[in-house]
Amino acid sequence: MRLIVAGASGRMGRALIRAVAETEGAELAGALERPGSEHLGRDAGDLAGVDPLGVSVTDDALPLVAAADGLLDFTAPEATVALAELAAQARIVHVIGTTGFSPAHIDSVDAAARHAVVIRSGNMSLGVNLLAALVRQAAKALGPDWDIEVLEMHHRAKVDAPSGTALLLGQAAAEGRDVSLAEQSVRTRDGHTGARVEGTIGFATLRGGSVVGDHTVILAGAGERVELSHRAEDRMIFARGAVKAALWGFRRKPGHYGMADVLGLHEG
Numbered sequence: 001m002r003l004i005v006a007g008a009s010g011r012m013g014r015a016l017i018r019a020v021a022e023t024e025g026a027e028l029a030g031a032l033e034r035p036g037s038e039h040l041g042r043d044a045g046d047l048a049g050v051d052p053l054g055v056s057v058t059d060d061a062l063p064l065v066a067a068a069d070g071l072l073d074f075t076a077p078e079a080t081v082a083l084a085e086l087a088a089q090a091r092i093v094h095v096i097g098t099t100g101f102s103p104a105h106i107d108s109v110d111a112a113a114r115h116a117v118v119i120r121s122g123n124m125s126l127g128v129n130l131l132a133a134l135v136r137q138a139a140k141a142l143g144p145d146w147d148i149e150v151l152e153m154h155h156r157a158k159v160d161a162p163s164g165t166a167l168l169l170g171q172a173a174a175e176g177r178d179v180s181l182a183e184q185s186v187r188t189r190d191g192h193t194g195a196r197v198e199g200t201i202g203f204a205t206l207r208g209g210s211v212v213g214d215h216t217v218i219l220a221g222a223g224e225r226v227e228l229s230h231r232a233e234d235r236m237i238f239a240r241g242a243v244k245a246a247l248w249g250f251r252r253k254p255g256h257y258g259m260a261d262v263l264g265l266h267e268g
């Protein structure tokens, strides 16, 4: 499968190039960066710290998309929405790891998914997607008198909050309780907030240093607490998940899929 990596010089872009290079059945067909990037023209393998791959970083997406089978995209919401349109026109698989979307961005991605395979998840690791299934189960088993809080910590360069993973875990908890996350979530607390409202799902965000990604879902009852955690130690877990998703999506029918589809983690 011929794969393009968007945001090639980013933290995830470099990991994705390495993951494509190490995966049988996948081949790097292009490496994209934004116009004016200092990395344009560099060999992608060189950029990612592996052997040269004979693929130069370019800002010209159109010819790459026309000749590839899939696009791995961990960039930023505006870039992802623009790439979704191109990927849909070319009917290639679009794997989206980007986080921080607004509802309008998601609508655009949904529109693209009517024409091509889109696989989008706030976290492409096996561990977090398994954790989401466990959170859904725990939230279902424990009533609304158990307070749910989602705590996350990431490196100092992360620009969106709460993380895509925290929202994914909050969504799993809401599904377990059969409530709407949008209606129940409390994203910030400051000042005289009043007592916690029963049934709400809280989020707390920490930023600092080089933390790859830590998430804990706390279910706090009267006199006891359940904590379900995941700690990412290496970005290759996300990159390998993204390549796996692309291979899974190849020649599948158009639609907006998630990692639970790829990993076969749906209950029932």
Ligand SMILES: NC(=O)C1=CN([C@@H]2O[C@H](COP(=O)(O)OP(=O)(O)OC[C@H]3O[C@@H](n4cnc5c(N)ncnc54)[C@H](OP(=O)(O)O)[C@@H]3O)[C@@H](O)[C@H]2O)C=CC1
Residues within 6 Å of the ligand: 006, 007, 008, 009, 010, 011, 012, 013, 033, 034, 037, 074, 075, 076, 078, 079, 096, 097, 098, 099, 100, 121, 122, 123, 124, 125, 164, 238
């Ligand atoms: N789903 C998952 O499993 C994971 C998701 N992520 C998400 O992936 C995204 C990227 O993370 P990370 O690699 O750490 O971030 P980086 O900032 O290191 O990399 C982002 C890359 O995308 C490029 N980019 C950003 N905006 C645009 C734009 N408008 N047009 C074209 N290129 C653009 C950047 O270029 P430039 O440097 O020039 O701005 C950079 O090369 C984030 O949303 C993050 O939350 C991260 C890890 C795992």
Ligand SMILES: O=C(O)C1=N[C@H](C(=O)O)C[C@H](O)C1
Residues within 6 Å of the ligand: 099, 122, 123, 154, 158, 162, 163, 164, 165, 166, 212, 213, 214, 232
């Ligand atoms: O920006 C990151 O670094 C990460 N982003 C994703 C998120 O928003 O959850 C996934 C991972 O935690 C790393």
